[in-house]
Amino acid sequence: MTQPPAITGLGMTAMSVTAGPDSYALATEAVAAALADAGLDRGDVDGLLVGSSQGVREDRLGVALARRAGFGDLRLLEHLEIKGATAVAMVTRAVLAIRVGMARTVLCVFADAPIGPGKAAGSTYAHSGGNAGVRGLERASGVLGSVPTFALLASRYLHVSGGTEADLCAVAVSARAWASGSEQAVNRTPLDDEGYYASRMISAPLRVLDCARPVNGAVAVIVSSERPAGRTAPAIEIRGMGAVHPMRRRRAGGESWFGGGGQAVDDALAMAGTSRDGLDVVELYDPFSIVTLCLLEEYGFCAGGQAGKFVRGGGIAPGGELPVNTGGGQLSGFYLQGMTPLAEALIQLRGTGGDRQVPGAQTALVTGIGGRIDHHEALVLAREAA
Amino acid sequence: MTQTADWLVAPELAPDAGDPVMAPLYAAATRGALALPFCAACSTPLELEQYVCDACGASAEIGTAGREWRDVPLAGTVHTATLVHRREPGLIVAPGPYPVIDVELASGHRLVLTTAAPSGQAPDIGAPVEIAFRTVGAVTLPAVRFSRSGSPTAASH
Numbered sequence: 111m112t113q114p115p116a117i118t119g120l121g122m123t124a125m126s127v128t129a130g131p132d133s134y135a136l137a138t139e140a141v142a143a144a145l146a147d148a149g150l151d152r153g154d155v156d157g158l159l160v161g162s163s164q165g166v167r168e169d170r171l172g173v174a175l176a177r178r179a180g181f182g183d184l185r186l187l188e189h190l191e192i193k194g195a196t197a198v199a200m201v202t203r204a205v206l207a208i209r210v211g212m213a214r215t216v217l218c219v220f221a222d223a224p225i226g227p228g229k230a231a232g233s234t235y236a237h238s239g240g241n242a243g244v245r246g247l248e249r250a251s252g253v254l255g256s257v258p259t260f261a262l263l264a265s266r267y268l269h270v271s272g273g274t275e276a277d278l279c280a281v282a283v284s285a286r287a288w289a290s291g292s293e294q295a296v297n298r299t300p301l302d303d304e305g306y307y308a309s310r311m312i313s314a315p316l317r318v319l320d321c322a323r324p325v326n327g328a329v330a331v332i333v334s335s336e337r338p339a340g341r342t343a344p345a346i347e348i349r350g351m352g353a354v355h356p357m358r359r360r361r362a363g364g365e366s367w368f369g370g371g372g373q374a375v376d377d378a379l380a381m382a383g384t385s386r387d388g389l390d391v392v393e394l395y396d397p398f399s400i401v402t403l404c405l406l407e408e409y410g411f412c413a414g415g416q417a418g419k420f421v422r423g424g425g426i427a428p429g430g431e432l433p434v435n436t437g438g439g440q441l442s443g444f445y446l447q448g449m450t451p452l453a454e455a456l457i458q459l460r461g462t463g464g465d466r467q468v469p470g471a472q473t474a475l476v477t478g479i480g481g482r483i484d485h486h487e488a489l490v491l492a493r494e495a496a
Numbered sequence: 497m498t499q500t501a502d503w504l505v506a507p508e509l510a511p512d513a514g515d516p517v518m519a520p521l522y523a524a525a526t527r528g529a530l531a532l533p534f535c536a537a538c539s540t541p542l543e544l545e546q547y548v549c550d551a552c553g554a555s556a557e558i559g560t561a562g563r564e565w566r567d568v569p570l571a572g573t574v575h576t577a578t579l580v581h582r583r584e585p586g587l588i589v590a591p592g593p594y595p596v597i598d599v600e601l602a603s604g605h606r607l608v609l610t611t612a613a614p615s616g617q618a619p620d621i622g623a624p625v626e627i628a629f630r631t632v633g634a635v636t637l638p639a640v641r642f643s644r645s646g647s648p649t650a651a652s653h
Binding site: 232233236237240241242243244246247248249250251252253254255257258259261262263264265266269310311312313314315316357359360361362363366 | 504510511512515541545576578579588593594602603604606607610637639
């Protein structure tokens with residue numbers, strides 16, 4: 111039976127912090143898990159969207175996955191690329207294709223494997239970027255990987271907002287409190303303020319516990335206008351979609367990291383016919399603790415400069431006013447770019463969150479960001495009535 | 497050309513001085529000047545990877561008269577800064593944490609740089625700084641020198 115596009119399947123590999131299978135093997139495993147979850151065969155799928163991390167690596171996932179993962183003829187096959195916002199954008203792309211009849215059942219998959227034998231993910235990132243362009247000058251100036259850049263953002267944000275590192279601490283501790291209840295989370299050991307401040311400084315003010323937890327893993331979701339009889343979980347409707355790409359210039363005398371992103375959330379909420387008050391859970395893309403603070407303000411959940419106070423008061427933690435990143439996010443859960451918030455929203459709306467389940471969660475906001483908070487993609491998801 | 501080891505990074509991180517996007521900047525640096533691109537039509541300071549002026553819409557493509565490289569004052573203020581503690585083996589040769597500074601230049605541009613001289617401190621936001629130069633491999637590139645009035649008072653982190 112044909113109905114509005116909804117997410118009818120979810121497949122996740124284990125999230126590994128040690129070297130193992132490459133991204134193609136991980137993606138193939140997630141694809142099989144999503145098909146089993148939805149009660150579908152490969153032959154039922156006529157669309158495949160592929161997303162991968164931006165660093166240039168030999169095993170970067172691409173459209174070759176169609177052959178590798180055993181698919182037959184497909185109608186829709188694309189490798190999407192809008193930096194970190196890709197995973198969320200894939201769902202939007204799938205909905206649009208289904209709505210105009212260019213596909214019926216679309217599998218969206220993201221995989222990454224930055225951890226190699228004897229090689230930590232941080233080292234992989236530090237060696238990426240090349241010697242040309244502005245990046246060449248910045249790398250020669252010691253800007254390796256993305257942490258120093260987001261540390262510059264953090265310093266600036268705290269300066270502008272009047273915040274302190276206690277605000278960052280509160281984000282990390284809140285995320286860990288959620289993660290402690292998540293089977294999928296990589297870092298579940300309880301964390302208090304003391305443990306946070308004792309953690310290794312990477313690039314001030316960001317400590318290691320302010321940074322996403324890279325993993326080798328994959329997530330696949332199935333977007334379909336059909337409701338397979340063999341599916342194991344309720345369908346999750348995609349009620350609202352929004353995207354915005356503010357073009358901020360890096361120039362003296364202005365801010366270059368903040369502003370403009372809220373339109374994506376406003377548009378997604380309007381399409382869904384709901385408001386911020388109608389959201390039960392909020393799943394943000396949080397590669398660094400500072401980004402959660404920025405996005406709470408950017409997306410209109412806190413007034414300018416107030417996110418730190420809100421988070422220090424327990425606002426986003428378990429039992430708080432606004433459940434945010436309920437699986438521990440990318441900080442304590444796992445870092446698979448936009449699949450981290452998307453997968454967690456699906457788990458919450460299915461009601462399978464176990465110890466971290468938000469009781470009665472019916473509606474979720476999922477957002478993805480890319481670049482230096484330059485790209486925003488938002489979805490409003492809701493559990494379909496039985 | 498003699499090569500002296502840089503205080504911060506290994507020679508393999510030397511920028512590609514022949515990269516057409518950046519070549520005029522590195523060429524100017526070898527003569528002790530800081531050159532940056534402007535829109536020839538309206539003098540708006542352009543980002544290094546900006547090829548169309550956002551103020552007037554004029555083309556500022558590489559190698560055309562629409563992109564005007566001008567020597568700019570060696571002065572700016574700190575937009576933001578960090579002290580980087582993680583030192584990637586083989587790429588970072590400094591023995592301790594090092595500063596990375598996002599500078600608002602008097603010309604209106606912004607550049608992310610480290611210091612010309614070895615330093616273990618990040619300056620305060622808003623502090624005045626000067627632009628000096630350092631050499632990585634065979635390439636001279638701009639770097640920050642703390643102004644006397646803007647030198648860090650303490651290792652803040």
